[in-house]
Amino acid sequence: MITVFLCFFLSGVAGLMYEVLWIRQLSLIFGTTSFAVSTVLAAFMGGLALGGFWFGKIADRRHDHLRIYALLEVAIAVYCLLLPFLFKGVTGIYTAAYHSIGENFYLMSLMRFAISSLLLVLPSALMGATLPVLSRFVVRRLDQFGSGFGKLYGLNTFGAMIGCFSAGYLLIGTVGVWRTTWIAAGLNVLVAVLAWRLYRSGSIEEAGLATSSASAGGAGSAGGAGADSSSTATPEGHRAFVRYQRILIMAVAMAGAASLVYEVAWVRILALVLGSSVYAFSAMLTTFLLGIALGSLIVSLFADRFGSPSRAFVVVQGLVAISAMAITPHFDRLPEFFITMFAKVGESFWSFQMVQFTCTVIVMLVPTILIGAALPLAAKAFTEQIDSLGRSVGRVYAANTIGAIFGSFLGGFVLIPLVGTQNAISIASVVNLSAALLAGLTLPRINLRARLATVGVPLVVAIALMATGGKWDRYLLNAGLFDSPQFALYNIAQKGFRDYIYSYDIKYFEEGTYANVAVSQEAGSLFLQINGRTEASTTSDMSNQILVSQIPMLLHPDPRKVLVIGLGSGITFGSVLTYPVDEAECVEISPAVVRAARYFSDWHSDVTRNPRAKIIMDDGRNYMLSTDRSTT
Numbered sequence: 001m002i003t004v005f006l007c008f009f010l011s012g013v014a015g016l017m018y019e020v021l022w023i024r025q026l027s028l029i030f031g032t033t034s035f036a037v038s039t040v041l042a043a044f045m046g047g048l049a050l051g052g053f054w055f056g057k058i059a060d061r062r063h064d065h066l067r068i069y070a071l072l073e074v075a076i077a078v079y080c081l082l083l084p085f086l087f088k089g090v091t092g093i094y095t096a097a098y099h100s101i102g103e104n105f106y107l108m109s110l111m112r113f114a115i116s117s118l119l120l121v122l123p124s125a126l127m128g129a130t131l132p133v134l135s136r137f138v139v140r141r142l143d144q145f146g147s148g149f150g151k152l153y154g155l156n157t158f159g160a161m162i163g164c165f166s167a168g169y170l171l172i173g174t175v176g177v178w179r180t181t182w183i184a185a186g187l188n189v190l191v192a193v194l195a196w197r198l199y200r201s202g203s204i205e206e207a208g209l210a211t212s213s214a215s216a217g218g219a220g221s222a223g224g225a226g227a228d229s230s231s232t233a234t235p236e237g238h239r240a241f242v243r244y245q246r247i248l249i250m251a252v253a254m255a256g257a258a259s260l261v262y263e264v265a266w267v268r269i270l271a272l273v274l275g276s277s278v279y280a281f282s283a284m285l286t287t288f289l290l291g292i293a294l295g296s297l298i299v300s301l302f303a304d305r306f307g308s309p310s311r312a313f314v315v316v317q318g319l320v321a322i323s324a325m326a327i328t329p330h331f332d333r334l335p336e337f338f339i340t341m342f343a344k345v346g347e348s349f350w351s352f353q354m355v356q357f358t359c360t361v362i363v364m365l366v367p368t369i370l371i372g373a374a375l376p377l378a379a380k381a382f383t384e385q386i387d388s389l390g391r392s393v394g395r396v397y398a399a400n401t402i403g404a405i406f407g408s409f410l411g412g413f414v415l416i417p418l419v420g421t422q423n424a425i426s427i428a429s430v431v432n433l434s435a436a437l438l439a440g441l442t443l444p445r446i447n448l449r450a451r452l453a454t455v456g457v458p459l460v461v462a463i464a465l466m467a468t469g470g471k472w473d474r475y476l477l478n479a480g481l482f483d484s485p486q487f488a489l490y491n492i493a494q495k496g497f498r499d500y501i502y503s504y505d506i507k508y509f510e511e512g513t514y515a516n517v518a519v520s521q522e523a524g525s526l527f528l529q530i531n532g533r534t535e536a537s538t539t540s541d542m543s544n545q546i547l548v549s550q551i552p553m554l555l556h557p558d559p560r561k562v563l564v565i566g567l568g569s570g571i572t573f574g575s576v577l578t579y580p581v582d583e584a585e586c587v588e589i590s591p592a593v594v595r596a597a598r599y600f601s602d603w604h605s606d607v608t609r610n611p612r613a614k615i616i617m618d619d620g621r622n623y624m625l626s627t628d629r630s631t632t
Contacts, residue, residue, distance in 0.1 A: 001138070003198060004066075005155050007191045008134055011073065012159025013166070014191075015127050016289070017184040018080055019044055020167040020282075021177060025087050026116060042405045043117040047124020049401035055129030056394015060387060065137035066199035070192040072126050072133070077188035079123045080181060090115055131156070131397055136390035145383060146303020149393065150376040154296030157372065161289035168282030169353075238384075240444060245382055247442050248310065249399045252378045254435040255317060256403025257410065259371045261428035262324060263288055264411035265421045266363050272516060272532040273334045274356045275482045283353065287360040291368025299373040309381040310443055311454055313374055317436035318458025320370045321429040325462055327363065328425050329469035332476040334359055336497060339481045343489055375400055417513050422472055433462055474509055475501050478518050480532035508599055512592030519599045528569045528596055536569035538603055549575040563587070565620035567608075570597035574604025577612055584613050587620045 022044070055068075062068060093115060131152070139148040163184075171180040267284050274280040306312045338359055345351040375396065383392040407428075415424035440455035479501050481488045491500045504527070508519040518529045528536040536545060549572045553559050560582045564573045567588035576584050588594055594615060598608050607613050616623060 003194055004134065004138060005151060007069075007194050008130070008152055009155045009159040010187050010191050011127070011130055012156035012161075013163040014076070014184040014187040015156075016160040016163035017167040017171070017180065017187075018123070020164060020172070021181055021184070022083070022120060024172065024177060025084065041408055042113070043120040044124045045401045045405045045408070046117065047121040047126075048128030049398040049405070050121065051125030051128030051130075052132055052394040052397035052401070054125075054394070056132035056390045056392070056397075059133045059136040059390030059394075064199065065133050066195045069130060069133050069137075070195035070199060072130055073188045073192035073195065076123055076126045077185040077192070079126070080188075081185050083119065083123070084178065084181065086119055090119070128397070128401070132390045132394040135393045139386070139389055142383060142386055142389075143304055145380045145389070146306070146309065146376055147300050149379055150296050150300025150303055153376055154293050154298075154300060154372070157289055157296060158293035161286050161293055164282060164289060165286045168278060168286075241384055244310070244442060244444055245384075248313075248378060248382055248439055249395060251313075251317070251435040251439040252375075252382075252396055253399040253403035253406075254431050254438070255320075255371075255374055255378075256400035257407035258320070258403075258428040258431040258435070260404040260407030261411035261415065261424055261431070262367060262371075264408060265416065265424045265428070266360075268416060268421050268511070268516070269331050269477070270334075270360060270363060272477045272480075273338055273359055273482065275533060276515075276531050279353060280356055283356045283360050284364070287357065287364045288368050291365050292372035294365075295369040295372025295374075296376055298369070299376050303376055303380055306377075308443070308446070309377045310439060311446065313377040313381055314436045314440035314443065314454050315458070316370055316374045316377060317432045317439070318455065318462065320367055320374070321432040321436070321462045322458055322465065323367045323370060324425055324429050324432075325465035325469060327366070328422060329472075331363065331422075332472040334362070335476050335479050335481050337362070339485060339488055339492065339497075342485045347486070413513055416511055420511050426466060429462060429466070433459055474506055474518075475504070478506065478509065478516070478520070478529060478532055480529055480534060483533045508596055510592040510595065512590055514590045515592070517590065517592040517596050519596050526569075526600060528593075528600070530590075530593070536571065536600075538569075538600065542571065542603075545569065545571040546575045548572045553579055561585075563624075565624075567593055567597050567615065569600040570604040570607045571600060573613065574607040574610075577605070577607060577610060581612075585616055586613065587616045587618050587623045589617065589619050591617065 019041075023041075059065060059068070134152055135149050138152055139145050167180055167184075171183060175183075266288075267281070270284055271280065274283070303309060303312075338355060341355045341358060342352070345355060378400075379393050379396045382396050383389050411424055411428075415427060419427070436455050436458060441451055443451050443454065446454075479488075488500070494500075495503065504520040504522045506518055506520050507526070508517075510517050515531045520527045520529060525537060525539045527534050527539075545568070549564070553562070553576065559579060562576050562579075562581050562584045564576060564584075564586040567573060567586050573584070573586045594608055594617075597604075598606070601608070608615065
């Protein structure tokens with residue numbers, strides 16, 4: 001059985017290596033936009049849900065689970081090796097669609113989503129199928145469900161963390177995208193060989209079937225060890241359990257949605273503290289996966305001892321909300337912690353990564369451990385009989401993943417732009433509490449007083465935390481200390497931390513769909529900051545902003561059509577319009593940047609309202625690929 005767990009660990013390593021690779025490759029094809037990355041993640045999770053749901057049914061009808069698992073791993077390897085060639089064909093499809101749709105950014109975003117889904121849904125579905133298939137093999141009795149499923153899910157997620165770290169930090173930069181793809185495919189093939197050899201040996205598979213058959217008439221098959229009702233074998237008990245399954249599956253989907261809202265919000269706030277580099281994002285994702293893996297492995301030690309896994313799931317949902325609300329008000333202290341840690345550990349690359357990882361652990365680890373504990377408990381509570389274990393695991397996994405898809409979209413494109421990051425976290429906590437209420441107030445075999453106690457205590461604590469939590473200090477979060485920590489340390493030594501932070505006056509701040517955008521002022525000078533990093537100012541880099549446009553304009557014998565990628569402060573684009581050009585276009589992806597550029601109107605003659613200037617809302621690379629601008 002150790003070999004089976006090792007195989008699923010390696011499957012997790014390969015799976016997240018692929019996801020990192022796909023985001024990297026599709027970002028080059030679709031542009032490095034939030035829509036592109038989010039649609040990749042949504043398609044990936046959608047495929048996982050589809051594969052888990054359908055193969056859960058298949059797993060319950062088959063007895064050759066290791067054989068199916070080996071074939072799934074081979075199919076994943078083959079398809080993922082073909083994907084880079086499929087990616088090359090996407091550009092032509094995308095260009096043709098652009099000429100048909102025109103400059104409609106949102107319709108083109110839907111096209112990106114459709115293309116990403118078509119490319120990624122099959123391998124993602126194959127990956128999603130492996131969990132119910134192996135769960136059906138590993139779990140021989142329902143009174144061992146929590147241990148078996150928790151270990152499987154935890155080890156797979158721990159492998160995913162290793163895959164994310166190795167691809168993001170080591171492999172892609174060292175051996176490149178193509179060789180990293182081969183390494184991931186090699187892991188799939190290795191897993192397939194190991195699983196096939198175990199299947200051919202027959203000993204483990206036959207032992208599993210014998211144990212399952214022996215337990216078919218015992219307590220394990222009647223639902224007593226997995227489900228919350230010891231009387232589900234009776235028609236009335238079965239009907240009551242089915243009704244509760246419907247409620248539980250809704251609560252699981254709500255929990256999945258809340259977890260991805262948290263992740264999106266945490267990534268957004270940590271980008272202000274750590275920056276938006278590939279390494280910072282890898283640290284965030286690695287920490288998120290580490291917490292889920294630890295939670296699953298920890299709960300696997302105790303899940304089979306819980307008399308009511310449903311009640312434990314309800315308690316965990318309340319604790320997720322409490323942990324998130326307890327730590328959220330203190331996020332604006334992270335920049336000070338970051339710069340203090342940086343001063344102590346030094347300036348080397350790995351020291352800087354250690355500081356980043358420490359910050360992500362402070363934000364994410366406790367809530368994600370609880371999030372990781374929830375799914376094994378829900379799956380155990382949902383499973384009534386050993387013969388339906390694969391279907392039950394598939395349904396719970398699919399519901400959680402579908403909720404995660406919705407949460408990813410809701411967090412990034414609705415909640416943060418409309419109500420802000422801090423309020424988005426509060427809403428996610430409310431969703432967790434709602435899931436606890438939904439599943440807790442209908443708990444089977446528990447009287448009303450016990451139900452109210454189960455949901456009431458975390459509800460009161462969470463509401464108290466919401467009521468007493470303060471608002472974030474924008475000056476602290478927008479300090480951008482990561483941008484030039486040595487410069488920040490020098491100024492802090494001269495002025496003191498607080499005086500340095502508050503020496504800037506924030507004139508404009510917006511949490512947009514793509515980034516946090518701010519305009520700050522100090523001693524009459526303006527600074528444009530995107531995710532905390534200063535991208536333009538009216539100080540020493542004014543000459544750079546002007547020369548970026550003036551040099552090519554002077555070198556060209558007769559410039560008539562001009563395209564500027566990225567508006568920024570607008571000074572570069574405004575400098576272009578000092579020439580009598582026929583057509584001047586600027587491609588900018590963030591509406592918040594356009595609004596921020598108006599604060600620099602005295603330096604670019606209000607280029608955002610100039611009738612000669614055309615600002616196009618799109619990704620620059622996509623626009624170049626989809627039009628003839630690169631050849632004119």
